[in-house]
Amino acid sequence: MRTSTVFGLLFAAFASVTTAASAQPGRGPSPVAKNMQALPVDPAPSYVRKDAPTDPIILKLWEEGMQRSHAGSLAQALLDSVGPRLTGSPNMNRAQDWLLATYKQFGVSARKEQYGTWNSWKRGAAFAQLTAPRVKALEINMLSWSGNTAGKWTEGDVVIVKPYQSPEEFAAWLPSVKGKILLASAPRLTCRPASQMAEFAMPSTQASLDSMQRDLSATYQGVTQRVPTFYRDVKAAGAVAVFESNYSQYPGVNKIFGSPRNAALPTFDVGCEDYGMLFRLAQNKQGPKVRVMAESEALGDKPVFNVIAEIKGATKPDEYVALSAHFDSWEGHSGATDNATGSITMMEALRILHAVYPKPSRTILVGHWSGEEQGLNGSGSFTADHPEVIKGLQFAFNQDNGTGRVVSTGPGLHPENGPRLAQYMGQMPSQLTQYIRLSGPSGIGSGSDDASFRCWGAPAVGLGALNWDYSNSTWHTNRDAFDKIIVDDLKHNATLTAMFVYLASEDAEKSSRVLVDPIPGGRPGQVITVPSCAKPQRDATQYRR
Incomplete structure (x- = not known):
């Protein structure tokens, strides 16, 4: 049997599986306390039926949804x-x-x-490769609304963005970015998941890493936002690309965002391990070079x-x-x-x-x-x-x-x-x-x-x-x-x-419009009694992500 046929059969089984418990609506099986979050062990609320539903439409909805699902x-x-x-x-x-x-x-x-x-934007292919001091393909993901490399591979030395604190510091540093690929976020000192560190690390090791990570993160937090025109300015000064990394607590997992602010030049998220490697190479002056290629198209409003x-x-x-x-x-x-x-x-x-x-x-x-x-x-x-x-x-x-x-x-x-x-x-x-x-x-x-x-x-x-x-x-x-x-x-x-x-x-009756008083969720000390709506943004001119 061909591999594609096998996969098709496996998917069909996966997508349409129906458990025995779902065959007939009625009193469901009592949860077994194997997973305290997935299966509640407190007494069932009064709305949980002890017998089968009697409404014929409910029974038909059950049959259609559980036996003939398209989900x-x-x-x-x-x-x-x-x-x-x-x-x-x-x-x-x-x-x-x-x-x-x-x-x-x-x-x-x-x-x-x-x-x-x-802002309409079309994604194309994107690649990045370490070329010195050794050769390695990099795990990258182009951020949404990123600029492009005009269909060409472009190479640059990798440098760390100066953690400037004022526009004057930024302006003094800016000429140094020509021909460079900029590392614009703090690296993770370890890309191991927290569960492994909690299980295996010595308390002193954990405390030391946590302290160093806090200091490093504070140094580079928001470094691209301290000057609102950061991306345009480094592009004008000749930078090749901006790299950052947004680790999400699991090996290989990063959060990927983007903003129309990125449109000035190619902007990438780099996998945790590769980003840490680039940061250490640059920090230790070991001559990292990377070449990038990014295809994208800005299509206007x-x-x-x-x-x-x-x-x-x-x-x-x-x-x-x-x-x-x-x-x-x-x-x-x-x-x-x-x-x-x-x-x-x-x-x-x-x-x-x-x-x-x-x-x-x-x-x-x-x-x-x-x-x-x-x-x-x-x-x-x-x-x-x-x-x-x-x-x-x-x-x-x-x-x-x-x-x-x-x-x-x-x-x-x-x-x-x-x-x-x-x-x-x-x-x-x-x-x-x-x-x-x-x-x-x-x-x-x-x-x-x-x-x-x-x-x-x-x-x-x-x-x-x-x-x-x-x-x-x-x-x-x-x-x-x-x-x-x-x-x-x-x-x-x-x-x-x-x-x-x-x-x-x-329902023969209308739902209630009587509001909870006060409405929960205000700022500390704020009392909300009447809800109000923020004006939605209907274009990107004021978008500031």
């Missing part, structure tokens, strides 16, 4: 074939076209809505869009249940857990609903937001532009923190909605709800798109996922790829979301 195949197509989705980039446009085409296959209406413009999919309400079309997940990503890899998982969860939930319950009472819409990574700009623009949605919103359900199954939710700003969510969960199969713990009210927030609804005082709910060490291993990293997705959990979350949306759509 794995949708994720594979998006992540492997389409790839990362940088705001304003041609690949984001391609991904949004994929959304529209896929919704059309589902029989669901979807559209693009422009909310502004952004281009329109940016959200994608909105919708099933019109049959009896209450002016009331809404919203599914929310940002679709844009950084480009270190393909943006799997941030936030293709949230996007696929909402997309698959709408597919399930359309297949089972195509005529809901309230209008159901999905917002696939752009510009979240630059400050919630897509969702913030949508809520500002659609006061009718805010006015008629029953609930918004947002997901944006990784691949794990949903284990927490809460009423957000509206305490009276907590019992309502518990009532919804009481109608669902225990296989979905036994892992979920309902929290109390919370503040407006700022880290994801539910904040764009909450800031208007609208009821928005975050669906919190099991951690999977998201912050260190996949969030914004060069390892955020399809293989990090847990397809069973994705199926679980899409089915759960479909049930939440169905029950919210058919």
Whole structure:
């Protein structure tokens, strides 16, 4: 059998696996305390059913979501074939076209809505090689919006950026950068994970390394931002490229960002080990030289869009249940857990609903937001532009923190909605709800798109996922790829979301708008009683990342 055939069969099995426990909805298996975080051992809340659901629509949603899931195949197509989705980039446009085409296959209406413009940038190939004092290919990742080398290999001596403290110091150092590749961040003294250091290092060794690392990091923290025109100035002075390294606590894992500020010259993130090597070579005056090649294209300001999919309400079309997940990503890899998982969860939930319950009472819409990574700009623009949605919103359900199954939710700003969510969960199969713990009210927030609804005082709910060490291993990293997705959990979350949306759509009563008082989350000493919204950035002129 050909290797490709074997792989295809393996993927099919991986993407569509259904456990015995998911075959019939009912009282789920009692968790076994093997993993204290994944499997709760406290008594099940009262909303966890002890018998099978009785609502025939809930049963059909379960069957459609768990037995005929598209979640794995949708994720594979998006992540492997389409790839990362940088705001304003041609690949984001391609991904949004994929959304529209896929919704059309589902029989669901979807559209693009422009909310502004952004710096459009096209990624090409990038390479870097140490040429002296020895030859070695370097592990690099070109940062988003990086400049290019005009299609040529360019070589330069590697030097460490002077940790200047004033514009005058910077100006005095600037002439020395001509023909140089600049190291602009502190290296890690060890690229071993913290778990190994804790297990094996002598306490004195750990203390010494920690102290030296703190001093080194403080010296170079923000060195490229102490002069706002750093990148333009070093480019004008003849620098070849800028290297930095943003280690993320695991070997081989770095966080990859970028900014339109980088457009002046080629800018790279370098793997932890290679960056440390370059820094030591330069520090010890051992003559490091590197040659680089970077292909990219700055395309100027281009329109940016959200994608909105919708099933019109049959009896209450002016009331809404919203599914929310940002679709844009950084480009270190393909943006799997941030936030293709949230996007696929909402997309698959709408597919399930359309297949089972195509005529809901309230209008159901999905917002696939752009510009979240630059400050919630897509969702913030949508809520500002659609006061009718805010006015008629029953609930918004947002997901944006990784691949794990949903284990927490809460009423957000509206305490009276907590019992309502518990009532919804009481109608669902225990296989979905036994892992979920309902929290109390919370503040407006700022880290994801539910904040764009909450800031208007609208009821928005975050669906919190099991951690999977998201912050260190996949969030914004060069390892955020399809293989990090847990397809069973994705199926679980899409089915759960479909049930939440169905029950919210058919609820005879409107959700509460009574705010928690005071609203949690202000600055120390600040009392917030009325939510307010920041103005979204609809172009990149004021973007300061």
